[in-house]
Amino acid sequence: MTDVVGVLLALGGVALVVALVSSPLETLGWWATWLNPYSQVPRVRPPPAAPGRDRPRAYIVYLSGIGSISGDELLASERRFLDQLEAALPHCRVVRDVFPYSPAGRSLLTGRRLFQWLWRHLERWRRAGRGTVTFLVNLRNLFQVLVAADRRYGPVYGFGLAQTVVQHLARAGYGEGRPVILLGSSGGGQIAVGTAAYLAATLDAPLGVVTVGGVMASDRGVDHLVRLTSLAGSKDGVYRLGRRIFPGRWPIAAESSWNRARAEGRLVEREIGPMAHAGKGSYLDPEAVTAAGVPLLDVTVAAVARAVHETLAAADQGTTAARPAMASSSTG
Numbered sequence: 001m002t003d004v005v006g007v008l009l010a011l012g013g014v015a016l017v018v019a020l021v022s023s024p025l026e027t028l029g030w031w032a033t034w035l036n037p038y039s040q041v042p043r044v045r046p047p048p049a050a051p052g053r054d055r056p057r058a059y060i061v062y063l064s065g066i067g068s069i070s071g072d073e074l075l076a077s078e079r080r081f082l083d084q085l086e087a088a089l090p091h092c093r094v095v096r097d098v099f100p101y102s103p104a105g106r107s108l109l110t111g112r113r114l115f116q117w118l119w120r121h122l123e124r125w126r127r128a129g130r131g132t133v134t135f136l137v138n139l140r141n142l143f144q145v146l147v148a149a150d151r152r153y154g155p156v157y158g159f160g161l162a163q164t165v166v167q168h169l170a171r172a173g174y175g176e177g178r179p180v181i182l183l184g185s186s187g188g189g190q191i192a193v194g195t196a197a198y199l200a201a202t203l204d205a206p207l208g209v210v211t212v213g214g215v216m217a218s219d220r221g222v223d224h225l226v227r228l229t230s231l232a233g234s235k236d237g238v239y240r241l242g243r244r245i246f247p248g249r250w251p252i253a254a255e256s257s258w259n260r261a262r263a264e265g266r267l268v269e270r271e272i273g274p275m276a277h278a279g280k281g282s283y284l285d286p287e288a289v290t291a292a293g294v295p296l297l298d299v300t301v302a303a304v305a306r307a308v309h310e311t312l313a314a315a316d317q318g319t320t321a322a323r324p325a326m327a328s329s330s331t332g
Helices: 002-031 076-088 116-127 131-149 154-171 188-203 220-224 237-245 257-264 296-317 319-329
Strands: 058-063 092-095 180-185 207-212 227-233 267-273
Touching: 058 076, 058 154, 058 188, 058 296, 076 092, 076 296, 092 154, 131 154, 131 188, 154 188, 180 188, 180 296, 188 207, 188 220, 207 296, 220 257, 227 237, 227 296, 257 267, 267 296
Parallel strands: 058 092, 058 180, 180 207, 207 227, 227 267
Antiparallel strands: none
16 A cells, blocks of 8 residues: 555656646646637626625635635635634625636546546545645645746636636626625635736626735736735744745835735735644634634634625725725734
8 A cells, every 4th residue: 555655646746747847838728728618618797786685795705725626625624714704794695616726717626637537536635634635736736826926827817717706606696796805815815816807807896805824926906906905824924925925015116016005005914813824723723722712713704704894895985985994904
């Protein structure tokens, strides 16, 4: 059995090298219609909003962290988090089945993928609790985050995923004009801002982004948001690294999309507690608690719910009216 595992891990290493070198090819293949002909994935617009008082106040689209392998296969911690968030925001509808690490939203477990067999093996191992498997999936998805942040391939990636998001919104009963909030975890933050420009043009509705430990560049999609709230823990070294590696987020880049949004009061970075990026003591850990004895998961849910309410207030009142509250809460 050990020999079999060793061989599979070696093959996995080879696959990851291939994935790194070829990571932009899925995006280019989507654009060239090799992987998703336009006849199968048309450019869509949402239907008109249905009348009635029971329709959701807003739609929240969850874009998972880099540990995700499929929109239908969320980690248990993510499912628990979204269940609590839905209970905290009964007036909103949460769309949780978008796989953000493919421009067409294609799961690693389905579709025409060269290494589909490998991802299926890794998913079975992950369910068995093998940490190495999670690391391999994280690396693969990290490469896609880098593609989404790349100025050459990122616009194509964002355009493709925006169409996928609209399709999932329509399936969830979305009606034209309802506010949409992209909720990005970890690398899902970059996917969210990279998709924003195309979603804003397609939906013609207020659009906001909330990120939890979000790693993201100063993407032009930030220009199209009524509000961007970046939530982070004081122990999240990955988040702090993300602030440093993207020059557009440096204070010296005064005219970047990121710093313009900050100056206009549409962007706030907020520290929410002693949380790490992943694993024990992270945002979605239901067992770790603050000094006051509050579970970190509950703190994260409350912080996201607050950010959603603030985003909806900005959408209703306009960013000018919302600026004083945002300026007072900014930590960055």
